[in-house]
Amino acid sequence: MPAASLGRVPETRPGGSEESAAWMPAFASGVANPRLLAAGDLDGDGLADLALCPEGGRSLTIFRSQGNGRFDLKATVEVGFTPERIIVAHYAGSTLADVLAVNFTTRNATLFVSTSPFQFSGPTRLSLPVGATDLWSWQLNDHPAFELVWLIPSGLRVWTLVGDGKGVVEWPGLPQYLAFSPPSSPVRTWGDFTGDGVPEFAFCSLNPGELFLLTAAGAVALGRVPPGVSLVALSAGDVDGDGFVDLVALDHTGTIRILNLKGLRGGAG
């Protein structure tokens, strides 16, 4: 049972929290009025790259990770609608991640499949489950495509994309580890931060600005948002290529702030 390994998450650490959660140097993206953030490796170098979208924007700004908390502007992707959620994940079985943009209100979902680093084909239109209000994605089985986990009124619905997004296989039921309620904070992301193969939610409580990891065992404090900083979005990805999933945050000024959570795995790996 996946929850058993959650005991490895440290509640506190002697001598302070710096060992388990450390902020990397902040990086100003230059994206004004930022709203959406997604992390994933778009060029196959093992470093999670970023997609950003401003509030009300219809195009994504794509950044390549340098591996040190800094990023290079690489591309702009025209979405054709205003996304409410963007995700960078592997949907086409390649080493290059793909980009997914979704608007739940207008029921638009578009997949941009990577054809070479920071180059995309498509877009491929996807359908949405009826009533979907949010979407998360992670690798949940041995099929190479990441799964889509939709939030619908009756709970969750899981899809595996097949044929580079041209079709979907809907899971007949939900595994036990998907029996969760997402945190109510809108600033939340899903990812396997503890390295046990099962994703957890990381979220920011907006007052007073504290970051938590929500596991089956409860919420664990990860760290405090720097003073005067307000986070608008979170994502999960290994930005520095050390093999540990980092918590990537976007603040209200368009600055990228990365929390290295290596210590959550207690030195494993």
Ligand SMILES: [Ca+2]
């Ligand atoms: Ca990369």
Ligand SMILES: [Ca+2]
């Ligand atoms: Ca899969």
Ligand SMILES: [Ca+2]
């Ligand atoms: Ca990392």
